[in-house]
Amino acid sequence: MTDHRLLDIQRLDTEAEQLRHRHATLPEREQRVAALEEQKRLEAEIARLGATRVEVASGLKRLENEALIFAAKADEDDKRLYSGDVGMKELEPLQAEIAGLRDRQAELEDQALEAMEKAESLSDAQSAAEAALEAIGISITTIEAELAASEDEVDGLLAAALAARVEAAAEVSEADLAEYERLRPGLGSATVVSFDGRNCVGCPSTMPAMELDRMKHSESGSVLSCSECTRIVIT
Numbered sequence: 651m652t653d654h655r656l657l658d659i660q661r662l663d664t665e666a667e668q669l670r671h672r673h674a675t676l677p678e679r680e681q682r683v684a685a686l687e688e689q690k691r692l693e694a695e696i697a698r699l700g701a702t703r704v705e706v707a708s709g710l711k712r713l714e715n716e717a718l719i720f721a722a723k724a725d726e727d728d729k730r731l732y733s734g735d736v737g738m739k740e741l742e743p744l745q746a747e748i749a750g751l752r753d754r755q756a757e758l759e760d761q762a763l764e765a766m767e768k769a770e771s772l773s774d775a776q777s778a779a780e781a782a783l784e785a786i787g788i789s790i791t792t793i794e795a796e797l798a799a800s801e802d803e804v805d806g807l808l809a810a811a812l813a814a815r816v817e818a819a820a821e822v823s824e825a826d827l828a829e830y831e832r833l834r835p836g837l838g839s840a841t842v843v844s845f846d847g848r849n850c851v852g853c854p855s856t857m858p859a860m861e862l863d864r865m866k867h868s869e870s871g872s873v874l875s876c877s878e879c880t881r882i883v884i885t
């Protein structure tokens with residue numbers, strides 16, 4: 651079996667790439683973004699509900715005050731009506747006026763009742779949104795702790811891979827390492843391949859006889875360049 655430190659370096663570089671990708675795409679990262687968006691949405695909803703509640707409450711007060719004014723006026727007219735000081739001619743118009751005032755009072759009281767119901771449902775909605783906001787806050791804390799733990803885990807694995815790579819690189823010639831690093835961006839995780847006795851593992855087609863002969867007759871563990879695919883071949 652082919653065994654060469656260049657293969658270890660290649661494996662460790664691939665592992666480091668995967669760990670960096672894992673670090674950047676941890677599922678907790680997306681969960682955190684979604685939770686923060688939900689938090690923002692709830693805060694805006696609570697602010698909007700609060701403003702609407704203030705509006706409804708001041709409308710309610712206005713309706714109640716207005717209803718009181720009509721009621722007071724109707725009471726006053728009632729008093730006059732039963733005081734005995736009203737002449738026959740005045741009687742009917744006064745009764746009509748009282749009826750009109752009472753109608754208006756009842757109308758305002760109905761509207762006030764509606765406003766009260768609306769205030770109650772707004773209050774319920776605000777309580778629900780506040781509870782949801784509290785829950786999302788707790789959830790964000792949990793997600794952030796999980797994210798930090800996952801990052802720590804990946805960082806630890808990455809540090810180990812990088813340290814092992816330094817060790818392996820110290821055992822490879824500078825020229826071989828430089829050649830590997832030159833080819834790696836284009837050939838990726840299959841920059842260094844093994845020779846299986848008949849072919850360069852990286853080549854899709856059969857190796858030309860001369861090239862095969864060259865590889866076969868090289869010392870085991872030699873670092874060669876495949877003339878077909880440019881990969882580094884370990885014999």
Ligand SMILES: [Zn+2]
Binds near residue numbers: 880881
């Ligand atoms: Zn090849």
